[in-house]
Amino acid sequence: xxxxxxxxxxxxxxxxxxxxxxxxxxxxxxxxxxxxxxxxxxxxxxxxxxxxxxxxxxxxxxxxxxxxxxxxxxxxxxxxxxxxxxxxxxxxxxxxxxxxxxxxxxxxxxxxxxxxxxxxxxxxxxxxxxxxxxxxxxxxxxxxxxxxxxxxxxxxxxxxxxxxxxxxxxxxxxxxxxxxxxxxxxxxxxxxxxxxxxxxxxxxxxxxxxxxxxxxxxxxxxxxxxxxxxxxxxxxxxxxxxxxxxxxxxxxxxxxxxxxxxxxxxxxxxxxxxxxxxxxxxxxxxxxxxxxxxxxxxxxxxxxxxxxxxxxxxxxxxxxxxxxxxxxxxxxxxxxxxxxxxxxxxxxxxxxxxxxxxxxxxxxxxxxxxxxxxxxxxxxxxxxxxxxxxxxxxxxxxxxxxxxxxxxxxxxxxxxxxxxxxxxxxxxxxxxxxxxxxxxxxxx
Amino acid sequence: xxxxxxxxxxxxxxxxxxxxxxxxxxxxxxxxxxxxxxxxxxxxxxxxxxxxxxxxxxxxxxxxxxxxxxxxxxxxxxxxxxxxxxxxxxxxxxxxxxxxxxxxxxxxxxxxxxxxxxxxxxxxxxxxxxxxxxxxxxxxxxxxxxxxxxxxxxxxxxxxxxxxxxxxxxxxxxxxxxxxxxxxxxxxxxxxxxxxxxxxxxxxxxxxxxxxxxxxxxxxxxxxxxxxxxxxxxxxxxxxxxxxxxxxxxxxxxxxxxxxxxxxxxxxxxxxxxxxxxxxxxxxxxxxxxxxxxxxxxxxxxxxxxxxxxxxxxxxxxxxxxxxxxxxxxxxxxxxxxxxxxxxxxxxxxxxxxxxxxxxxxxxxxxxxxxxxxxxxxxxxxxxx
Numbered sequence: 001x002x003x004x005x006x007x008x009x010x011x012x013x014x015x016x017x018x019x020x021x022x023x024x025x026x027x028x029x030x031x032x033x034x035x036x037x038x039x040x041x042x043x044x045x046x047x048x049x050x051x052x053x054x055x056x057x058x059x060x061x062x063x064x065x066x067x068x069x070x071x072x073x074x075x076x077x078x079x080x081x082x083x084x085x086x087x088x089x090x091x092x093x094x095x096x097x098x099x100x101x102x103x104x105x106x107x108x109x110x111x112x113x114x115x116x117x118x119x120x121x122x123x124x125x126x127x128x129x130x131x132x133x134x135x136x137x138x139x140x141x142x143x144x145x146x147x148x149x150x151x152x153x154x155x156x157x158x159x160x161x162x163x164x165x166x167x168x169x170x171x172x173x174x175x176x177x178x179x180x181x182x183x184x185x186x187x188x189x190x191x192x193x194x195x196x197x198x199x200x201x202x203x204x205x206x207x208x209x210x211x212x213x214x215x216x217x218x219x220x221x222x223x224x225x226x227x228x229x230x231x232x233x234x235x236x237x238x239x240x241x242x243x244x245x246x247x248x249x250x251x252x253x254x255x256x257x258x259x260x261x262x263x264x265x266x267x268x269x270x271x272x273x274x275x276x277x278x279x280x281x282x283x284x285x286x287x288x289x290x291x292x293x294x295x296x297x298x299x300x301x302x303x304x305x306x307x308x309x310x311x312x313x314x315x316x317x318x319x320x321x322x323x324x325x326x327x328x329x330x331x332x333x334x335x336x337x338x339x340x341x342x343x344x345x346x347x348x349x350x351x352x353x354x355x356x357x358x359x360x361x362x363x364x365x366x367x368x369x370x371x372x373x374x375x376x377x378x379x380x381x382x383x384x385x386x387x388x389x390x391x392x393x394x395x396x397x398x399x400x401x402x403x404x405x406x407x408x409x410x411x412x413x414x415x416x417x418x419x420x421x422x423x424x425x426x427x428x429x430x431x432x433x434x435x436x437x438x439x440x441x442x443x444x
Numbered sequence: 445x446x447x448x449x450x451x452x453x454x455x456x457x458x459x460x461x462x463x464x465x466x467x468x469x470x471x472x473x474x475x476x477x478x479x480x481x482x483x484x485x486x487x488x489x490x491x492x493x494x495x496x497x498x499x500x501x502x503x504x505x506x507x508x509x510x511x512x513x514x515x516x517x518x519x520x521x522x523x524x525x526x527x528x529x530x531x532x533x534x535x536x537x538x539x540x541x542x543x544x545x546x547x548x549x550x551x552x553x554x555x556x557x558x559x560x561x562x563x564x565x566x567x568x569x570x571x572x573x574x575x576x577x578x579x580x581x582x583x584x585x586x587x588x589x590x591x592x593x594x595x596x597x598x599x600x601x602x603x604x605x606x607x608x609x610x611x612x613x614x615x616x617x618x619x620x621x622x623x624x625x626x627x628x629x630x631x632x633x634x635x636x637x638x639x640x641x642x643x644x645x646x647x648x649x650x651x652x653x654x655x656x657x658x659x660x661x662x663x664x665x666x667x668x669x670x671x672x673x674x675x676x677x678x679x680x681x682x683x684x685x686x687x688x689x690x691x692x693x694x695x696x697x698x699x700x701x702x703x704x705x706x707x708x709x710x711x712x713x714x715x716x717x718x719x720x721x722x723x724x725x726x727x728x729x730x731x732x733x734x735x736x737x738x739x740x741x742x743x744x745x746x747x748x749x750x751x752x753x754x755x756x757x758x759x760x761x762x763x764x765x766x767x768x769x770x771x772x773x774x775x776x777x778x779x780x781x782x783x784x785x786x787x788x789x790x791x792x793x794x795x796x797x798x799x800x801x802x803x804x805x806x807x808x809x810x811x812x813x814x815x816x817x818x819x820x821x822x823x824x825x826x827x828x829x
């Protein structure tokens with residue numbers, strides 16, 4: 001079909017968008033009618049195809065297949081991180097670490113929460129994906145939080161929001177990298193400002209959600225909750241994590257001498273180390289077990305989001321969303337900030353934080369380049385990253401729901417709202433005073 | 445659900461995956477074939493990048509290098525086009541190969557520098573795999589659409605953070621496949637760094653005096669309709685930009701940022717004696733605001749969303765209903781090449797470089813790009829490569 005690129009493009013893009021939305025709702029209703037839980041990934045994939053067909057693009061199978069290829073690597077990172085954690089879980093390492101932390105900090109909530117925050121941040125800091133944190137160290141932290149009295153709901157919310165913020169913390173912030181790349185600027189000078197943007201909201205979140213529930217445990221209660229770990233030396237259960245910290249550290253410190261083994265291989269090395277740190281583990285069965293359940297759905301959504309974005313790009317829906325956002329934000333400076341703080345996370349809820357960075361992050365960064373670029377890109381990356389808890393994709397959120405084993409994500413999301421808005425408003429303030437923050441926290 | 449049902453589902457999904465792989469192979473392997481190039485009367489020799497770095501031989505990283513030697517003394521000018529294949533106006537390099545006739549000096553053109561990037565399309569960009577251009581005889585010249593970076597089948601996976609080997613500069617991981625972040629390249633480096641290394645070797649071995657790198661940028665990007673120059677040849681840029689502006693070709697002059705590493709005009713300027721320039725024209729197909737993504741957008745360059753974005757002050761170039769057709773963008777590059785060669789000759793009268801048979805700016809704007817290339821029918825007569 002020969003498409004005009006004049007004003008009629010608005011109509012074409014709207015038809016595609018409307019058809020996609022209608023198809024999504026219809027498939028959901030069909031599932032509800034027949035009491036079947038139709039996977040979100042399946043729904044989005046079919047709806048993308050329906051939208052394209054309705055717009056006159058036929059069945060663009062090449063685009064439906066090509067788009068998801070973008071997410072192969074991220075899915076591999078998530079898979080391998082999970083395999084490592086499953087090995088640690090089955091070998092007893094995770095219980096041992098939880099036992100150590102509970103024993104050492106059972107009556108010191110501030111130290112305990114700060115340590116847990118660091119644990120929740122770390123996987124996201126090195127992979128750039130919040131779900132990696134939820135599904136790895138988040139499993140240990142969930143046990144500890146619930147042991148000290150934090151209810152499942154708040155535990156799920158803490159996991160979701162803090163791992164999300166952790167994915168924005170340096171050194172690896174994928175949305176910032178994508179935006180920086182999109183405007184041809186090096187990813188240098190970001191570490192301090194990203195720390196300033198991510199650490200205070202994380203501290204606020206974990207204390208706001210968890211502090212009031214904290215109760216000190218007695219050694220007897222800990223013993224009843226977790227078996228006393230058997231080990232040959234103190235650091236034995238920590239070896240898998242230490243090995244990946246050392247490898248990531250060496251890669252970062254000596255990039256010219258140490259080959260970049262990339263995250264999936266590093267996590268597999270961690271998994272192999274985990275085979276020798278506790279109980280006997282069959283790595284193939286462990287890998288098989290970690291693939292089942294929620295993870296498969298998370299990975300499927302990631303893949304399908306690639307197809308959704310590609311169809312949106314092909315049909316002009318992506319451009320329509322960008323230009324609409326510009327129209328709204330052009331009405332007043334206040335609306336610009338609203339579009340940044342709400343528009344980006346909402347879009348990211350549909351197409352993930354990486355998609356939001358590529359679609360809206362880059363144009364917004366270019367639109368407000370008059371301020372300090374590093375601060376601007378850092379703040380926009382925060383708005384993108386927050387979409388990891390926003391449905392329907394909510395990759396970090398759904399993973400947290402899975403870890404705390406609650407039937408629905410809605411209540412967890414509600415608990416996340418206060419820390420979500422706190423982090424967003426904080427980033428907006430930093431953006432507004434970008435020059436002042438740059439003077440303090442940006443090297444140039 | 446019964447085991448039989450699960451078995452049926454598994455078989456159906458496996459069959460679907462197998463079918464997708466087969467169809468995908470058929471679709472994408474067509475892009476592995478080199479584009480037809482029909483050398484014009486000025487071409488005196490054809491080499492390959494592997495002649496400068498033999499390990500590239502037999503790989504899809506190898507690419508053709510065309511020599512257009514006047515036989516008269518003068519400067520050696522190289523044109524690197526297709527560093528980013530999805531910046532389609534770099535087809536100006538192809539036009540030079542098929543039409544140009546040097547009067548003095550020597551021209552070296554690599555029309556598809558990163559051939560690997562021509563062999564795929566980038567996920568989520570939805571760009572066409574091929575562009576079909578009508579030639580002067582009514583035939584069709586088919587050119588691969590390509591992507592910004594090297595094909596993932598030649599380098600995968602990307603690191604989370606790409607670190608430029610020589611300077612430690614950090615960039616987004618996917619930039620590891622961007623050849624214009626890989627210069628000067630390394631013989632033992634990544635696939636992309638090795639292709640960059642071959643180009644650097646070519647510039648050194650052929651004693652290139654001036655390298656001109658052709659690019660395009662999205663309309664919302666500030667460095668657009670611009671000429672970037674290395675600081676050592678700032679005068680060259682000044683003279684050429686003045687000349688172009690006097691011709692009515694609005695162009696801005698910018699210095700190569702010393703801290704932004706890996707680009708041709710920074711690294712070739714630093715690591716070789718050559719003067720270096722980088723040219724940018726506007727390409728709505730690579731922008732984030734674009735509407736429907738198809739061949740028509742590439743060739744006609746019209747887009748209602750960009751018209752509105754320009755009205756809202758969101759673009760760095762004027763964008764009205766006429767858009768930025770491919771013919772205008774190619775014309776800008778051709779005019780810039782001519783202006784740069786004239787400026788070089790002015791600054792180095794002992795090393796003149798001049799080229800005939802390139803249409804002037806007005807004529808190139810009016811002529812569809814396919815008609816600037818040799819007719820496809822010449823390939824049937826044995827004229828193509």
